[in-house]
Amino acid sequence: MNSRAIEAAATLSSWFGAQADWRGAQFPLLKNKAPNEHSVVFITNDSKPDFLRDYPDVDKPTIEIISNPLHRYKKMLLIVGKDTADLKTAVTGLAFGHKLMTGRTASIEAINQLPLREAYDAPRWLRGDRPVHFDELIDYPKQLQAQGLNNGPVKLNVRLAPDLFTWREKGIPITLQYRNTPESSMLDSRLNMLINQEFISGFLLSKNDSLLSKTKTIMPLIGNTDTTKNAEDFSLNGINLAIRNELNFDFRFGVLKKGECSVVPAGGEYGVIDGNSNIDVSGFHHYIALPDLNVFANSGFPFTKYADLHQTLVILDDNPTPEAITLLLNLTGRFGAITGYPGHRLEIQSVSDDNSNYDDKDIMIITAANTAVSDIDENAPTSKLLKNNHRIIKQAFYNGAYDADTTVDVQVSLVSSGDLAVIAGFQSPFDSERSIVSLTASTNSAYKLLDAAFNESQWLSQIKGSAAVITSQGVSSIKADDTYFVGYVPVYTLIWFHLSDHPFGLAFLSILTLLLISFIIWRLLQALTYKRLAEGDK
Template structure:
C-alpha cells in the first residue's frame, strides 16, 4: 500500500470519529448554554486582574556609591549593581544619569555607553552645551533583561584631539554623580501559598531596603508567645543583617491595609486557648494538635500573605519558630506540621558566624562574600577590600602585632618601576610592597600594628588595649601599576596600547587572631550597639535573660523584638537560647547577662553609680565631676582619676519623650552585665526604636549611659568601671601596674636594690666560705 493511500485512510478514520462524537454530544437547549469541562488548575496562581505595581528609585548612593565616580581615559568604566526581589518583576526601567564632562572634550565624538547586564542599552552623546556643566539625561532600560541580580555598566569614550591622542591625558574625564538613579516599575507576582519559597515573601535577601514585618498577637501575650516571636524575629534579623528590621506589633487584629492591592506580609502567633480575635472562628481556623505553620492570603488584600504560627501551647510556638529558622529547606506546601526540633550540639563562646574565628588562622576564602572579590583588573584597578569582624573584647596589649600572611599574583610590569601594592587597615596605612618585573607570584608575612582601641574605651586612659580597628574592620589592598600608556612629540606621534593588567590576592592568604585573651572594660554601650556584646558572646543568647514588663504594650514588644533581632544581626545567628522573664528578683540572681526593658528595678535605683533614672513623675540625671561626658560626636572627657565619680544631680519634669540606654555591672555576679532600655510611654520607646535602627545615632552611643531625645543622642561615662574576662596573673599584674608609672618606677628601683643586696650577700657568703675553707 502506498504512503498516500495510508494517509487517506487515517484521515477518513479521523473524520468518522469526530462525526460520531459530534452526533453523540447533547445539543444545547434554547435558553441553556453548554457546560464546559473543568480545566486543570495551573501550577501557579493566575488572575485576569491587573497586578499591583509601583515605582521604586535607587540612587547610586543607596547602591553603594558613597562619593561621585570619576571616569578617566585609562579607567573608563564603572559598574553599578542592583537587585530585584524574587516575587516581583520589572514592567519598566530607566536610568537617570547625572554627570559633568570635562570642558576639554570634543563634542559628539565623546560619549557614554550604557549597558544593562552586558547588553548595550544606548549611547549618551556629550554635546557642546554639556561641557563643564552638570547634565542630567534619562535613558530607558529594557525591563525584559532585569533579573534578580543586575549590573549597569557605564563606559566613557573621550576625545580631546583628533590626532596623536594620549589616553592618559588628564583632560579626559567625566564625573558621574552619586545622585544618579535607577527607576523600576516593580510589579508584584501572584504567588501561591507555598512554604517552599520561605523566607519569601516575608524576607528576600535581594531587597536592599529595611525589613518591615508586622507581628500579631492575642491581647496580653504571654512570656512564651513573646519568646517565640523573639526567636523568629532574631532569625529575620540575622538574615537582614545590615539592612535592619522593624517589627510593628498589634493585638487581636491584622494591620490595616490602604487598598486591596497592598503587598504587606504579616506573622500571626496563636495557641488553641489564646488566639487573636480574627481567628475566633474554629471552623475556619480549627484547633491544632501539634506545632503548625501555615501560609494564607490576607482576607482584605489577596496579594499579601499571612504566616500563621500555631500550637497547642507556648512550647509549641517556640518549636514552630525554631523550625522556621532551622528547617526552612524542608518546608513545602501551604501547611506544615513540625514533628521535632532537637539541638545536637550546644553553642560555644565567641562562635558567632558573623565573627572571624580566633582559635586558628583564617583563610581569606572564609571571609569573602561574593566570587571574584579578591581579583581586579585594569591599569588603575579598584581596591580589594575584605571585612574582618572580631569580638570587641580581644586583649592584645603589648603584643607585637597580628600575623598577616599575604599571597598575591599580578601581571608583571614591563620594567622595574614604581608599581606597588599598598596595604591599609580601616584607611590607616600599614605597608607598601614593590611589584617587581620577574615575580608574578609573591608571599609576604606581615604583622599588623597593634594600637589602643578608642571605640571600646570611652576615656583617654589605656584601660583595655585592643586593635585600632576594633570589632568591625576593613582590610584594603591597592594595586598601583606604573606604566607608560602613550607619548607624543611635535614631529613624532606614538601611542602604546596598555596591557590587560590583572591582580589577585590568593584565597589561601591568612590572618591569625589566635592566642589572644578576652578582657574588656565595662560598661561599654558602644560594644553593645556595634556587636551586641555581652549578649552575643553566646551566639544563641543562651546566657542571657530579657526582663520585660508584666503587661507590655505593642510598642514595648516591638522594642523587644527589634533589640533581640539587632543582636542576632551582629552575631549572624538566631537567638534560640534566649529566655524571657518578668520577675526581676529571680532573674537577677542567675549567672547571666540581663537585658532590661521598661522601668529600672527598685533595688538598682539607689546604686551610687547610676547615671540616669526615668520615672513617670520626674527624670533624674547624674553627671561626673568636671566633665560633660561623651557628647553626640563621641568626644571623650578627661582621663584623670576621679573624674567619673558622680558629683552632680539634676531633676526635671517634662512632657516631651525621652529614652535612655544604660549599662552597669550586675549586683550579684561581677562578671555579668546589665543593659537597660528605659522609657515610660510609647513615644519614649519609639525614640529607642528609631535610634536602634539609625546607624548614625548608633555611632553616637558610648559610655555607660546614652540619652535619646528628638534632637539626637547624648552619651556619657559615669561611675566606676569593671572588667569582664580573664587574664593570666602575670599579664594582669603588668597591666595593672602600667596604669601607675610612678609606682612601677618605685617597684623597679626597689627590685634593683633588693637584687643588688641579695647578690652582695651571696658574694659575701661565697667569699667567707672560701676563706674558712682555706683556713
C-alpha cells in the same frame, strides 16, 4: 504577652537579622490587628487574632505561609502551636531546618538537642583558636579577584571580638599573599591596602619578565600555582574592635602612554588575593574595661559573646507595651546580624517573676521609667537590680554628680512633655564578671528614640561611656559609674597594665622588686661565704 511567646519572637527576629546582615531589619509589633505588609503571625490554640479566629487548631508546632485575608497580595508567615512552648519549637525548627522545608506547610516533629555555643565562636567573628584564611571570609566566588584597569577593590568584611586585649601590641598580624599578571618593566603597578577607607600600606606588584610568558600560559590566577605569588607579613592597624571592619585590597595597574595625551591600556590585567592569606588573633587574650556602651551599641557585647545568647537574660515590665517589645525584637535582630546566628537560647522574664538565679548571666533590662520598685519584694534579686538601675539613671540625669550615699541630695521636680530615654551600663551585683545594660523610656513613644539611636549612624557614634541620655535633640553620653574589668590576662601582664597609668606606683614596685632581688642575692652570697669560712676552719 507571654514571656515564652516573646522568646519565640526574639529568636525569629535574630534569625531574620542574621539573614539580613548589613541590610538591617525592623520588627514593628501589632497586637490583634491585621498588618498591611508581609508579616509574621504567632498563633496558639487558645490565642488567635480576630482576623484568623477560624484557623484550625494544631497538635504540633507548625509553620505555614498564607495570603493575608484582608490584603491578598501580601503574605503571612504563620508560627502555630498548641501553646507558647510550641511557638519556640516552631521558630527553632525554622531557623535550623529551613533548607529542608518545601511546600506551603511544615510541621516540626522533633529537634535534636542543639549544643551550646562556645564563647567567641559566632560565625561572623574571627576565630580565636587558629589563623583564619581569607577564603573562609568570602561571600561569593571570585570575591578575591580584581580585573581591569578600573577595577573595584577586593573587599572583605571582618568582625573581631570587641574585648581582644591589644595593649602594647603593634596590631593584628596578617599574612598577605597575592598574584598578578606580570607587566612591562617600564610600568609601576601597586597593591594598596585600606581599612575602613583609610590607607594602611602599599606594595609594588611583580614585573619580572621571566614570569610573564609563564603566567599567560598557565593562567595562574585560577590555577594552584605559585608562579607570581608574593608574600608580605605585616601588622594591621586601624581596626576598630567594636564594629564590622572593611578590608580593601586595591590593585592599581600602570598604563602605557604614547605621546603626551593618548593612553593605551595594556589589557588583560588581573590581580588576586590568595585565599591562603590569613589573619591570626589566636595569640590575644580577652580583657576589657566596662561599662562601655560603645561596644554594646556596635557589637552587642557582652551579650553576643555567646552567639546563641544562652547566658543572656532580658527583664521586661509585667505588661510590656508593643513599643517595648519592638525595641527588644530590633535589638535581637541586630544581635543576629552581628553574630550570624539565631539567639534561640535567650531567656526572658518579667520584673515580678521570682528568679533568684542571676549568677552567670548578663542581663538586659527594658522597662518604663515609672516601673515601681516598691511593688516588688525588697529582698528579691530583681529589686536589687532595679534599685541599681535607678541609681545609675539619677547619676546620668545629674551628669554624674549624684551620690546616693550623701546625706543631702539635690532633687529637681518637673513635668516635661518631651520624650526621653536612657541607656545605662553597670556591673552585676550578683557576679563581678557579669554586666547589666538597661534601656529605660519615659513614655511609650520614647522607645522609638532608643530605636533611632541604634539605627542613625550619627547617634550611634555618640553612644559611649556608662550612660547615654537620648532626647529628640540627640545623644549625650557621660561616665556615671565606676569602671570594672572582665576577662583574663596573665598575672604579670595584669599588674603592668594596671600600673601603667600610675608611674609612681610603677617606680615604687620596680624599686621594691630590685631590693627584693638584691636581698636574695646578698643572702645567697652570705651563705656561700659562711660555707667557705667553715671549710677553711677544717
